[in-house]
Amino acid sequence: MTHFSKLSGNSIPLQLPLDDDPRTDTLRRTQAALIERFGRIIRPQDKRRDPVWTLVQGVIGARTKTVRSNRSTDGLLEEYGSWDAVADAAVEELTERLALQTFPELSAQRLKDCLLAIRERCGAVSLAHLAALDTEEAMDWLEALPGVARKIGAQVMNTSTFDRPVMVIEGHHRRIMQRMGLIPAKADTERAYDALMPVLPPEWSAADMDEHHLLLKKLGQSHCRPRAPVCEGCPVRANCRYAAARR
Incomplete structure (x- = not known):
């Protein structure tokens, strides 16, 4: 189980593994599909x-x-x-x-x-x-x-040089996770973070989380746009609730 720590009203998961949620495997498949399509995006240590x-x-x-x-x-x-x-x-x-x-x-x-x-x-x-x-x-x-x-x-x-295992979530990232059905449809950034952190693959490092975010940003710019998303040819289409509904 993943346990949550309450500090100043924020609920942030401690990094204890939770690997029985189907979203965890969906995130693994998403990462693999994005790497296959776009290649690796790894931030060098000297760029932190x-x-x-x-x-x-x-x-x-x-x-x-x-x-x-x-x-x-x-x-x-x-x-x-x-x-x-x-x-x-x-x-x-x-x-x-x-x-x-x-x-x-x-x-x-x-x-x-x-x-x-x-x-x-x-x-x-x-x-x-x-x-x-x-x-x-x-x-x-x-x-x-x-x-x-x-x-x-x-x-x-x-x-930064802190290199901690937390997920950065911006507009592209949140929109894709919502369309895929991995977070609530109207989740803001904080709710999206709280929904995703407990189901991230426990083996992911800080660098993996950074790469995941950068890959999703690339997907949001190329396919999963705010308006008129291009589902045809999207590398994560097979795992996307939005794409399935369009079909």
């Missing part, structure tokens, strides 16, 4: 960035392509030299520096609020202390920051 960099990229990245958010995040650190210096910059100045983002003014305000909150709690803009916390405690800490919800919290824990 500092947790604060990862947090900043998530906070400023609303509805913006990843490559642009990466460029903006790198640009901020290069120009200011430290995240504490970024926290001290005026919102108007940050807005100019975030011109590539879809919502530069909103991104600038959220970023400044988030960095100042970290410094108020830690004395400096650093997330190093999270390494000593259990994953669910670290997620709770992150989600208490301004502008940080489940997706960004999971992103920091999974894709």
Whole structure:
């Protein structure tokens, strides 16, 4: 059985195996089919960035392509030299520096609020202390920051140098899981996370979860689009409730 730990109202599963749910095998088949179609997408260890960099990229990245958010995040650190210096910059100045983002003014305000909150709690803009916390405690800490919800919290824990076994869920990922019938049809990101984490294959590592997310994102861009999904030729069609209903 998988047991749940309640912290700050969030229900996050401890990593004890639960392998009797049919969704677990469906996820395994989905992963295999996606790898066969798209090939492996493995994030090299040298591409795992500092947790604060990862947090900043998530906070400023609303509805913006990843490559642009990466460029903006790198640009901020290069120009200011430290995240504490970024926290001290005026919102108007940050807005100019975030011109590539879809919502530069909103991104600038959220970023400044988030960095100042970290410094108020830690004395400096650093997330190093999270390494000593259990994953669910670290997620709770992150989600208490301004502008940080489940997706960004999971992103920091999974894709940064923390390399923790939690699943990042964004729009493409959630939509595909809903259409496949693996999570409730109207689940938001937090509910999707709580539904999926207990049924992930217990042998999956943090890197496997990262790859699963990246593969689903690729599927969402190529086949399982928000509108007019292309079910014909979809590699996971055999396991998809939506595709079966269309047939």
